[in-house]
Amino acid sequence: MTYQRFEDLPVWQAAAELYDQVDAFLASAPQGMRLCFQDQLTRAALSVSNNIAEGFERGTTRETINFLYIARGSAGEVRSMLRLAARKTAWQCHHPRIASIIEQASSCSRQLRGWAESLQITPIRGQ
Numbered sequence: 001m002t003y004q005r006f007e008d009l010p011v012w013q014a015a016a017e018l019y020d021q022v023d024a025f026l027a028s029a030p031q032g033m034r035l036c037f038q039d040q041l042t043r044a045a046l047s048v049s050n051n052i053a054e055g056f057e058r059g060t061t062r063e064t065i066n067f068l069y070i071a072r073g074s075a076g077e078v079r080s081m082l083r084l085a086a087r088k089t090a091w092q093c094h095h096p097r098i099a100s101i102i103e104q105a106s107s108c109s110r111q112l113r114g115w116a117e118s119l120q121i122t123p124i125r126g127q
Contacts (some may be wrong), residue, residue: 006056011111015049015071018104022078025101030091041081047074048108065116072112078105 006012022045026038048071055067079102085091086098 006053019045044077068116075109
């Protein structure tokens, strides 16, 4: 299937959902969560969808692949930050939400890896 807009990509939609989940989680941030942590988590979550969009809009397959791996790295950053947050015993009541967001980030990462790998074997080098 050929997509004409990045907004139609299932992986972009998954990344948008990841951001929505992070935003909702941070709207009721656990007591003691530092603002710099919240800011970095927000930026990492936004970076996933933004890099998918930027990669989609680029002119070459190589550039697209590069941005997909950047997006994948940002999904990993979200997972890492939330794994660190989950280690806080004071935030035990938030563990189900944290686990849900981690699973969404993992799903984005798997989709991005699959797309990037498929692009690496395609003979198409342009848009």
